[in-house]
Amino acid sequence: MFNLILKDILVQKRTLLFGVIFMLIMILSFQQYESPMFIASVTAFSYIMVQSSCAYDDKNKSDILLNSLPLNRSTIVTAKYISIFIFTAITIVYYILLTAIVKILELPLNVYPVSLEGIIGILFALVLISGIYFPIFFKVGYIKSKIANFVLFFVVFTGGGILVPELIEDKNQAFIQGILQFLRKQSKLQVIVEIFLVMILLLVISYALSLKFYRKREF
Amino acid sequence: MSPILEVKNLKKSFKGFALKDVSFTLEKGYIMGFIGPNGAGKSTTIKLIMNLLKRDDGEIKIFGLDNIKHEKEVKDRIGFVFDENYFYEELTLMEMKRVIAPFYKNWNDSLFNKYIKEFSLPPKSKIKELSKGMKMKFSIAVALSHDAELLIMDEPTSGLDPIVRSELLEILTFLIQDENKSVFFSTHITADLDRIADYITFINNGDIVFSCPKDDIFKKHGLVKGPKEMLNDDVRKYFIGIRENRFGFEGLTENRQQVKRMLRDKAIIDKPSLDDIMLYYARGSQNV
Numbered sequence A: 001m002f003n004l005i006l007k008d009i010l011v012q013k014r015t016l017l018f019g020v021i022f023m024l025i026m027i028l029s030f031q032q033y034e035s036p037m038f039i040a041s042v043t044a045f046s047y048i049m050v051q052s053s054c055a056y057d058d059k060n061k062s063d064i065l066l067n068s069l070p071l072n073r074s075t076i077v078t079a080k081y082i083s084i085f086i087f088t089a090i091t092i093v094y095y096i097l098l099t100a101i102v103k104i105l106e107l108p109l110n111v112y113p114v115s116l117e118g119i120i121g122i123l124f125a126l127v128l129i130s131g132i133y134f135p136i137f138f139k140v141g142y143i144k145s146k147i148a149n150f151v152l153f154f155v156v157f158t159g160g161g162i163l164v165p166e167l168i169e170d171k172n173q174a175f176i177q178g179i180l181q182f183l184r185k186q187s188k189l190q191v192i193v194e195i196f197l198v199m200i201l202l203l204v205i206s207y208a209l210s211l212k213f214y215r216k217r218e219f
Numbered sequence B: 001m002s003p004i005l006e007v008k009n010l011k012k013s014f015k016g017f018a019l020k021d022v023s024f025t026l027e028k029g030y031i032m033g034f035i036g037p038n039g040a041g042k043s044t045t046i047k048l049i050m051n052l053l054k055r056d057d058g059e060i061k062i063f064g065l066d067n068i069k070h071e072k073e074v075k076d077r078i079g080f081v082f083d084e085n086y087f088y089e090e091l092t093l094m095e096m097k098r099v100i101a102p103f104y105k106n107w108n109d110s111l112f113n114k115y116i117k118e119f120s121l122p123p124k125s126k127i128k129e130l131s132k133g134m135k136m137k138f139s140i141a142v143a144l145s146h147d148a149e150l151l152i153m154d155e156p157t158s159g160l161d162p163i164v165r166s167e168l169l170e171i172l173t174f175l176i177q178d179e180n181k182s183v184f185f186s187t188h189i190t191a192d193l194d195r196i197a198d199y200i201t202f203i204n205n206g207d208i209v210f211s212c213p214k215d216d217i218f219k220k221h222g223l224v225k226g227p228k229e230m231l232n233d234d235v236r237k238y239f240i241g242i243r244e245n246r247f248g249f250e251g252l253t254e255n256r257q258q259v260k261r262m263l264r265d266k267a268i269i270d271k272p273s274l275d276d277i278m279l280y281y282a283r284g285s286q287n288v
Helices: A002-010 A013-029 A036-059 A062-068 A073-104 A116-140 A142-169 A174-184 A188-216 B042-049 B071-076 B093-103 B109-118 B132-144 B162-175 B191-196 B214-220 B256-266 B274-283
Strands: B005-014 B017-026 B031-035 B057-062 B078-081 B150-154 B182-187 B199-204 B207-213 B222-226 B239-244 B249-253 B268-270
Touching: A002 A073, A002 B093, A013 A036, A013 A073, A036 A062, A036 A073, A036 A116, A036 A142, A062 A073, A073 A116, A073 A188, A116 A142, A116 A188, B005 B042, B017 B042, B017 B199, B017 B207, B031 B042, B031 B191, B042 B057, B042 B150, B042 B182, B071 B078, B078 B132, B093 B109, B093 B132, B109 B132, B132 B162, B162 B182, B162 B191, B182 B191, B191 B274, B199 B214, B199 B274, B207 B214, B222 B256, B239 B274, B249 B256, B249 B274, B256 B268
Parallel strands: B031 B182, B031 B199, B078 B150, B150 B182
Antiparallel strands: B005 B017, B005 B057, B199 B207, B222 B249, B222 B268, B239 B249
């Protein structure tokens, strides 16, 4: 299985190079805000890597090669899910190195440190979008899944843009108040544990669907 | 001893094409050529054997084991070579090997390196930089480096020049000297099989026309040439296909002895090539 993840990294040598430039641009464009720099840049680039590994698989018609090797289809699916976390780790290392360089060279740029809350936010966002994306990818392949991916992105960004300010304004709404009350009562650790439980639940459902779809695929 | 590959009543339908009741058996130590026109069902059959397609009905046993129930074990003992390049083009030969090798229980690195040298492949080049012949050789090197007992090849010679094709056939001939190995080899370039195949399985339009030792085919079939007057209905029924022109006819019979008795020395009976056989069966009684 780990050689499949190694493959996903080896085919993306160019993407990895592009990543340095991408992360720099992200750091430059998030100068005036505080926290989103770390979350946004790492989430975006990790998801680019997830997408690009799927694209390379498709371009090389790898389903035929991989499914002719002595391995189970579940190995292929599992490797893709684990790769989300490997890509995130790589991207976080990128972020740490780049911000360190900015500090050492004393460049006139604002950089914001890595935080535990940030990492949890990134993981949650990535598990959510990949968790929706992967079952579609394993069912219909990369080309057709691109449409779904576009819709997903559109919904997350514009939907997020419209909904979040609404929610903040309507602080009186019982629902939001309820949630805030619920969270306020708990310790930080409890909240973190809850977030992880939701993530695991999402992963399990998404994985089960992906596996079910991929086992039925014909090439 | 169970046969190395046994396909029984295999069925699979698509829109506009169906594999109907395909059966054949390959014994250990032999090369079987799998021939048929384009679109006859060769690749479909091979994909069903590799479980890349799901069969509708029937049975496929490899090394006596069901190909789906024992998928991993079976594939560990199979070497495959496909008509196109399915390797990651962005990787170098060595990187690709590093990804593939750990999946096989009996991967033999020194054997692989020996083939790379023998085929003069550049180990540090990316796969997309290789010529078609080199990609095919790399594919063969991978297929031969894990002690596979059965080699499944889908049109390995298509698009290769005569020199590379000839090299490939030599490798196969050498390989088969080990009596534990067998080769299942689909192609529409039948000249390749004249040289190396022991058995021929002929598929046409989703049906197996015959599956038997190559020598039997040439013993039974005859390419008959003679004057038109001799073609009465009695004679015609012994022909699979007949081509007529102003001067005479040429036809393929499956019953060489009988036709010889009927026509005596008024007609010439030649040994048909596999191409002739494929052509007459595929076109049937229509004008060939």
